[in-house]
Amino acid sequence: MVEVWKHITGYEDYEISNMGRIKNCHKILTPPLTAKGYVRHNLYKNKKPKSFRLHRIVLQEFIGPCPDGKVGAHLNGIKTDNRLENLQWVTPKENEHHKLLHNTRASGERHGRAKLSFKNVSYIKKNAIVSGINGTWNTSNVSELAKKFGVSGFIIRAIAKGTLWTALEDLTEPLDEALKSCGGGDNE
Numbered sequence: 001m002v003e004v005w006k007h008i009t010g011y012e013d014y015e016i017s018n019m020g021r022i023k024n025c026h027k028i029l030t031p032p033l034t035a036k037g038y039v040r041h042n043l044y045k046n047k048k049p050k051s052f053r054l055h056r057i058v059l060q061e062f063i064g065p066c067p068d069g070k071v072g073a074h075l076n077g078i079k080t081d082n083r084l085e086n087l088q089w090v091t092p093k094e095n096e097h098h099k100l101l102h103n104t105r106a107s108g109e110r111h112g113r114a115k116l117s118f119k120n121v122s123y124i125k126k127n128a129i130v131s132g133i134n135g136t137w138n139t140s141n142v143s144e145l146a147k148k149f150g151v152s153g154f155i156i157r158a159i160a161k162g163t164l165w166t167a168l169e170d171l172t173e174p175l176d177e178a179l180k181s182c183g184g185g186d187n188e
């Protein structure tokens with residue numbers, strides 16, 4: 001692909017390329033990463049900096065302004081790959097689907113505050129016991145699981161009912177289908 005350069009609207013001292021690079025009148029700039037792993041640039045106008053995520057600048061200059069209700073997405077799931085061919089304006093729902101396909105969604109055990117792993121949750125789902133005709137919980141079983149994993153009985157019951165850790169269900173079916181469609185899966 002041939003690298004094409006365009007002036008950045010409102011920041012004419014800077015140019016952006018379709019390969020995701022920025023230069024000022026002197027040189028190509030090396031940007032830092034945000035805490036979440038995105039490439040961010042500070043562009044200066046009248047000696048005042050303004051911070052921008054690089055993928056949004058590429059999309060705005062080569063595709064156009066962000067349509068209402070859309071967000072910028074990295075199609076291959078790599079936040080530092082800011083080539084135009086890897087970027088697209090998508091709905092938040094489409095972006096979440098991309099995150100599922102690329103295993104970059106911060107949910108379940110990948111969430112920063114998670115106490116449980118997918119393996120723990122699978123164990124809880126298999127071992128939380130509902131007893132009796134009216135579906136009451138076996139209290140000692142719930143307490144035992146809660147103590148074992150360091151969470152409350154409420155969390156154990158919510159996991160067993162499927163109202164918490166829904167990512168476990170969300171991930172299995174779409175990923176299985178995605179892997180089949182691209183030739184992945186059990187084939188090593």
